[in-house]
Amino acid sequence: MAATQVLQSEWTKIRSVTSTIWTLSLAFVVSLALGALISIVTRSTFDTMPARDQLSFDATYTSFAGMGLGQLAMIVFGVLVVSSEYSTGMIRTSLAAVPQRGTFLFGKIAVASALAFLIGFVTSFGAFFLGQALLGEHRASIGDPGVLRAVFGGGLYMGLIGMFSMGVAAMLRSPMLSLGILMPFFFIISNILGSVDATRKVGQYLPDQAGGHIMQVVTPPDDTTPYGPWGGLAIMAAWVAAALVGGYAVIRQRDA
Numbered sequence: 001m002a003a004t005q006v007l008q009s010e011w012t013k014i015r016s017v018t019s020t021i022w023t024l025s026l027a028f029v030v031s032l033a034l035g036a037l038i039s040i041v042t043r044s045t046f047d048t049m050p051a052r053d054q055l056s057f058d059a060t061y062t063s064f065a066g067m068g069l070g071q072l073a074m075i076v077f078g079v080l081v082v083s084s085e086y087s088t089g090m091i092r093t094s095l096a097a098v099p100q101r102g103t104f105l106f107g108k109i110a111v112a113s114a115l116a117f118l119i120g121f122v123t124s125f126g127a128f129f130l131g132q133a134l135l136g137e138h139r140a141s142i143g144d145p146g147v148l149r150a151v152f153g154g155g156l157y158m159g160l161i162g163m164f165s166m167g168v169a170a171m172l173r174s175p176m177l178s179l180g181i182l183m184p185f186f187f188i189i190s191n192i193l194g195s196v197d198a199t200r201k202v203g204q205y206l207p208d209q210a211g212g213h214i215m216q217v218v219t220p221p222d223d224t225t226p227y228g229p230w231g232g233l234a235i236m237a238a239w240v241a242a243a244l245v246g247g248y249a250v251i252r253q254r255d256a
Contacts (some may be wrong), residue, residue: 075162113251210236
C-alpha cells in the first residue's frame, strides 16, 4: 500500500473512533476552562500576594495553568490512537493490509501527531488570549518579549506529549498498561522527583519538566535548571524520539 493510502486509511480510522475525537476536545476545553478560572482568581488576589511573587509574576504562564490537566487528555489520545487496534484485534487486519510495519506505524503517528499539534496550538493560543483578557491590568501582550515564543511553545509541548504517549503505547501495545504507566509518571513521579532536593537534578530532565520551560516568560527566582526554554524543549524532543524508536523496534520484532 502506498504511503498516501496509509495516511488516508489512518485518518479514516481516527475520525471514525469517537473516543479519540472526544479526548482532543477535552484537552482543549479543560485547558481553557481551568486556565480561565486560575486567571480570574489570580486577578482578584494579586494585590494580596507577597511582593516577591508580584515581582516574579508570569502572566503568560498563569493562563497556561489548565494545560497541565489538559495534557492528561492528550496522553489518553496518544495511547488510544496507537493501542486501540491491539485491544480490539484489528491490528492483524491492519498489518495484513500494510505489511511494511514501519510505514504502518509512522503513517499512524504522522496523522495523529498532525491532529495533536493542531489542537495543541489552538489550545495554547486560545488559553493565552482568554487568560490575558481575564487578568485585566496584569495581562501580557503577545508582542511582549518572550510571549510569542511561550505561546507557540505551548502548542509544541502539547503535541510532543501526544507523540511521546504514542511511542510508549507502541512499545507496550496495551491501553491499560500504557495509561497505568504514563499517568503516574507525569502526575506523581515527575512532580515528586522535581520537588525533592535530592532528586531535583534528575527530575529537571524528565520530558514534562524540561519541555514545560518553553511556556515560561519569567524565570522563577528558585529556578536552577542549566538550560533555557528551547534547550528544555530539545530534551523533551529527545525523549519523544527515543519512545518512537522503541515503538518501531517492538513492532518490527514482535508478532501482532
